[in-house]
Amino acid sequence: NAGVMQNPRHLVRRRGQEARLRCSPMKGHSHVYWYRQLPEEGLKFMVYLQKENIIDESGMPKERFSAEFPKEGPSILRIQQVVRGDSAAYFCASSPITSVFNEQFFGPGTRLTVL
Amino acid sequence: GNSVTQMEGPVTLSEEAFLTINCTYTATGYPSLFWYVQYPGEGLQLLLKATKADDKGSNKGFEATYRKETTSFHLEKGSVQVSDSAVYFCALSPPTGNQFYFGTGTSLTVIP
Numbered sequence: 001n002a003g004v005m006q007n008p009r010h011l012v013r014r015r016g017q018e019a020r021l022r023c024s025p026m027k028g029h030s031h032v033y034w035y036r037q038l039p040e041e042g043l044k045f046m047v048y049l050q051k052e053n054i055i056d057e058s059g060m061p062k063e064r065f066s067a068e069f070p071k072e073g074p075s076i077l078r079i080q081q082v083v084r085g086d087s088a089a090y091f092c093a094s095s096p097i098t099s100v101f102n103e104q105f106f107g108p109g110t111r112l113t114v115l
Numbered sequence: 116g117n118s119v120t121q122m123e124g125p126v127t128l129s130e131e132a133f134l135t136i137n138c139t140y141t142a143t144g145y146p147s148l149f150w151y152v153q154y155p156g157e158g159l160q161l162l163l164k165a166t167k168a169d170d171k172g173s174n175k176g177f178e179a180t181y182r183k184e185t186t187s188f189h190l191e192k193g194s195v196q197v198s199d200s201a202v203y204f205c206a207l208s209p210p211t212g213n214q215f216y217f218g219t220g221t222s223l224t225v226i227p
Contacts, residue, residue, distance in 0.1 A: 045214035
């Protein structure tokens with residue numbers, strides 16, 4: 001059973017460009033979470049999605065950031081008009097419908113660098 | 116609210132030394148507690164977990180006990196190896212809601 005897949009692993013963008021990060025959850029998992037890890041900091045929750053629904057986006061910046069988890073295909077985290085402060089590692093996690101003790105399984109992350 | 120406070124690093128130990136990484140938390144209700152490990156260039160891997168007071172999680176020689184009275188979940192290992200060099204994150208999952216709350220991470224380097 002493949003783990004959580006994220007791509008690309010590394011992404012370089014210039015200020016003002018768009019960044020699109022993809023996450024494929026583990027097989028059988030329908031819950032996806034996105035976290036951001038700024039340098040020298042822990043992971044901070046951004047958004048929680050189920051198929052075709054955003055359940056909790058309390059950690060998402062109000063502007064430029066959006067997320068989706070369509071019926072078919074991976075979850076996408078989109079950052080429009082990137083700025084240097086968006087440089088970070090973005091981690092996706094997934095959990096099954098019935099998650100024992102709320103365990104989340106993490107992907108390898110996408111490291112975004114904004115020049 | 117919910118938060119995790121973790122011992123700051125970096126920590127450097129010699130091989131076979133004893134390891135303790137402190138973690139304390141504040142939470143509403145009775146959370147589940149986790150330790151994740153992040154090897155260089157990789158994502159987070161679950162190391163161990165505990166879901167109720169006095170539970171002890173253990174894996175690969177690492178242990179942590181859920182202490183409700185001190186709101187702590189300290190990570191210990193009796194004899195570290197070079198391969199244990201990584202960043203360790205303490206995390207909690209509250210009984211309601213779906214997000215995890217992470218500490219800032221503790222970098223461990225084990226030297227031969």
